[in-house]
Amino acid sequence: MYKIFIDAGHGGKDSGAVGNRLQEKDINLSVALKVGEILKRHNVEVIYSRTTDVFVELADRASIANKANADIFVSIHSNAADNIAAKGLETFSYPNSAKGTDLAKCIQDSILQSKIYTSNRGIKTANFAVLRQSNMPSALVELAFITNVEDSKILRDKQNELALSVAKGILDYLKINYIEETKETNKYSPWAREGMLWGIDLGLTDGSNPKEPITLERVITILHRMSKIK
Known part of the structure; x- marks a missing residue:
């Protein structure tokens, strides 16, 4: 059984980005929990950095994942910019991490292929603390820009769809076939x-x-x- 760490960015006193009457911490948590439920349905063990609106230090997020010997680390975020015209999806991995890049690509491609969101800012690398301090392949996805009117509507209204596409990307990386949820x-x-x-x-x-x-x-x-x- 694979063990996946899902990190809902920000939380508690740290709201993250704000815009268009939305707070990033709320969107991140909602999507992260939905991703986890889909993964559990595929016989995958899921560990969360948080399941409620609480503050968790960046170092603690990676530490929890490391102590649990998670197989992969995925951090869920929403983007922001001073320029309200900025929009798009981008996913990050740690520099020179081949497996991290593969994971980021699987998630990015899955969201784009779902046609939920097609504004592609690409796969990038960054020295983010959660990526740097986690011992396993890791990726951080910026789902869309909370400060952009069009993007904010996706973040507000398409959380189920975003979660499904992120989960499918993770399953694709793990080489696990996605199983449609049916009445059966x-x-x-x-x-x-x-x-x-x-x-x-x-x-x-x-x-x-x-x-x-x-x-x-x-x-x-x-x-x-x-x-x-x-």
């Missing part, structure tokens, strides 16, 4: 959910009819599929 997947018993999603991800089952009595045909088919997995 919601019918799994809580104790069986992790196993069912594992079986779907491996291609052992399509997840349908989870509570029907198992037949010999289904048992043999699952075993046959398992024999093909290396």
